[in-house]
Amino acid sequence: MHSTFLYIDPGTGSMLFSILIGAAATLFFLGKAAWIKLKLLFTARKNGVSVSQDSNFKKYVVYNEGMQYWNTFKPICEEFERRQIELTYYTSAEKDPCFEQGYKFVKPEFIGEGNMAFVKLNMLSAGVVLMTTPGLQVYQLKRSKHVKHYAHILHAPSDATMYRLFGIDYFDSVLLSGDYQKADIRLLEKQRGLKEKELVVVGCPYLDTLKQKIQSIPAEENHQFTVLVSPSWGASALLSKYGEKLLDPLLATGWNIIVRPHPQSKKSEKEMLDHLTEKYKDTKNLIWDYERDNIYSMKKSDIMISDFSGIIYDYTFLCDKPVMYVNAQLDLMPYDAFDLPENGKHIWQFDTLKKIGIELKEEQFENIKEVIQNASDSTELAELRHSAKNEAWMNEENAGKAVVDFMISKSNIGE
Numbered sequence: 001m002h003s004t005f006l007y008i009d010p011g012t013g014s015m016l017f018s019i020l021i022g023a024a025a026t027l028f029f030l031g032k033a034a035w036i037k038l039k040l041l042f043t044a045r046k047n048g049v050s051v052s053q054d055s056n057f058k059k060y061v062v063y064n065e066g067m068q069y070w071n072t073f074k075p076i077c078e079e080f081e082r083r084q085i086e087l088t089y090y091t092s093a094e095k096d097p098c099f100e101q102g103y104k105f106v107k108p109e110f111i112g113e114g115n116m117a118f119v120k121l122n123m124l125s126a127g128v129v130l131m132t133t134p135g136l137q138v139y140q141l142k143r144s145k146h147v148k149h150y151a152h153i154l155h156a157p158s159d160a161t162m163y164r165l166f167g168i169d170y171f172d173s174v175l176l177s178g179d180y181q182k183a184d185i186r187l188l189e190k191q192r193g194l195k196e197k198e199l200v201v202v203g204c205p206y207l208d209t210l211k212q213k214i215q216s217i218p219a220e221e222n223h224q225f226t227v228l229v230s231p232s233w234g235a236s237a238l239l240s241k242y243g244e245k246l247l248d249p250l251l252a253t254g255w256n257i258i259v260r261p262h263p264q265s266k267k268s269e270k271e272m273l274d275h276l277t278e279k280y281k282d283t284k285n286l287i288w289d290y291e292r293d294n295i296y297s298m299k300k301s302d303i304m305i306s307d308f309s310g311i312i313y314d315y316t317f318l319c320d321k322p323v324m325y326v327n328a329q330l331d332l333m334p335y336d337a338f339d340l341p342e343n344g345k346h347i348w349q350f351d352t353l354k355k356i357g358i359e360l361k362e363e364q365f366e367n368i369k370e371v372i373q374n375a376s377d378s379t380e381l382a383e384l385r386h387s388a389k390n391e392a393w394m395n396e397e398n399a400g401k402a403v404v405d406f407m408i409s410k411s412n413i414g415e
Contacts, residue, residue, distance in 0.1 A: 075400025134167030203399030228301035
């Protein structure tokens with residue numbers, strides 16, 4: 001009698017285990033979605049009403065995918081509360097600040113993260129759903145047949161085409177911070193054979209929020225000259241690409257240096273950050289900033305050094321101070337902008353940066369103190385900053401009202 005043994009090596013076993021876990025999770029979520037759907041249909045038929053009229057129907061819904069977007073939704077929630085109109089506020093942030101506001105008409109609810117949240121969202125019965133989350137109908141987040149209108153609101157005064165491919169293609173409307181964002185959206189719609197979305201300029205709610213916050217911060221006593229280094233993340237980003245090459249000469253100036261890594265760096269570039277943190281652990285004039293809001297470092301600093309990060313426009317519009325940028329080559333291939341003429345080389349934020357920013361080249365790092373001292377804030381630069389702000393941050397301090405007006409107008413159609 002011969003015995004036969006089946007051997008599975010550890011690598012294959014791990015892969016099979018992952019596949020089984022993934023399959024089980026998929027079946028779980030599909031089953032849960034099917035049950036919710038049946039429940040909705042049963043309830044609607046039992047009461048003799050359409051699905052959109054059942055007890056699960058929400059007239060106005062906001063979905064917040066993370067803590068970082070609270071500043072965008074805060075003015076909108078406050079406007080719903082001021083008007084005493086009920087808003088369902090779904091969030092994937094368990095400690096979302098919305099829970100702390102004591103609202104009566106805004107109803108916050110934690111719905112989990114990832115697939116758990118998408119199950120809830122994909123089966124919604126609602127009038128208008130507003131979110132900053134891109135990729136509707138592209139990845140796991142799907143359009144519900146029982147939602148009248150999906151609106152996407154941009155969370156930064158930058159190009160609407162700087163999302164991953166097809167980021168806003170399947171929304172009914174996109175709420176913009178400025179008129180300049182319209183042309184590229186229309187171009188991609190025509191190129192991809194998409195139905196035209198409603199494009200509405202409402203302003204930039206999160207800049208409205210930050211403006212209030214930054215004005216409340218008292219001026220620093222005994223201020224010392226401070227440089228803020230605030231990069232994006234990834235292989236092309238300032239900190240990843242240059243690291244010590246930039247930080248060593250900056251710290252040698254004796255000025256206060258604040259380094260604010262991109263939030264994604266803590267997840268995707270932990271090894272790089274750990275290395276730099278260890279190297280400079282005893283450096284007294286270096287501060288690492290991991291606060292949720294960037295306004296405290298922006299208020300303290302006299303000049304900012306960045307790359308292609310959107311924080312450049314936060315700093316420029318809120319603080320009206322000079323910006324230096326290192327011309328890192330961002331690969332636009334994964335983004336919608338790549339499908340624009342010349343593969344997106346002349347989108348608004350790139351062309352504008354060349355006007356309002358001062359380019360810092362790698363060969364200038366060794367003499368960076370002199371370079372920064374000579375980078376005076378000219379009248380011409382200040383005027384260009386103001387012009388860019390007027391283009392990109394329209395309807396200043398009134399975005400919340402404009403968003404709520406729009407949501408109400410969409411909800412009332414057909415009633």
